Amino acid sequence: MDPDRLSPEHAQAQLQAIRHLMARATHYRALSAPTALVAGLLSVFAAYLCWRTAESTLLLPPMMFVWLWLVVLVIVWVLNAYFLWESARQRREPLFSPSFRLAMSSFLPPLVTGGVLTWWVLQTPDILAIVLVWNVCYGLALLGTQAYAPRSLYVLGWAFLLTGLLLTLPYALVPYYAVWFERIATIAMAVSFGGYHLAYAVIAWRSTAELFPRDAARSPKRYHASSVGDDLP
């Protein structure tokens, strides 16, 4: 496009194309590292409570199980909203930025599906099926953000999805609902929502430091080699 002929309409179209390309290419971490840390710790604690309750009552009441994890979910959501707001404030962006809306549009369908399926599964006291649904739906929600999320979120999504799919194995092996299914469900929650989130928190913290090499931004001379040809592939 010739700069001499740049009309306001062309400039507007150019700006829109730039915004679109940037929104698509910007890494958006919908799950912050501090949130993942808290989610991981709370999940391990909630799983421990479920384990102790199952020991004393033999069968874990499904409603109690769901309510306990709902409390964890609400705490984590409120915290995540705070951290995202804080992060957006530091970048001088609104919380409901195009990236946030894009992330929500990817996140919501699997999460709503998970909620409805939980209600449906609750008609039978099958806690393992609930855990299966949560892992699969959360995994799909995370994978839905892969186009603009960092690789660690993509890996996290696959970890949840595979865990959920693995939880179909007990149903294939045993033709009835065994008591130990609940133990597996509790362990799966501790490993996935607890362990995976903790691992993600560590990776996210480390990669944030690696992704923003201050030298590259502040000392361009170090990277800006004088010989052009030698630096290109």
Next chain:
Amino acid sequence: MISPDQIDKTIHERGRLAIMTLLASRPAWAFQDLKADLKMSDGNLITHLRTLHKAGYVAVTKEIKHRPQTTYALTEAGRAQFQKYLEVLEQIVATGRQPAARATDATLAPVG
């Protein structure tokens, strides 16, 4: 009035503008990722990157992790110039929203 001279011609070219936009969106990009995202040929992409590098807008880093990898990042000058380019575009758009200014601004009128 916005003069055409205010438009950075190095950035303004379509391919290079796309490269600058992507580089502005993340701290660093691997060559292969840039190529995949922009769907450019190796030769085309290298030519544009050389031009931007020569202008001092793009920094190049060669590393050997598991295999040799070349990454590209905006320099401070590149980021500033890109920001300036966006501001000029915004000014042109703003000028277009003022009917009186638009009528008198011959340099911005579409030609042909």
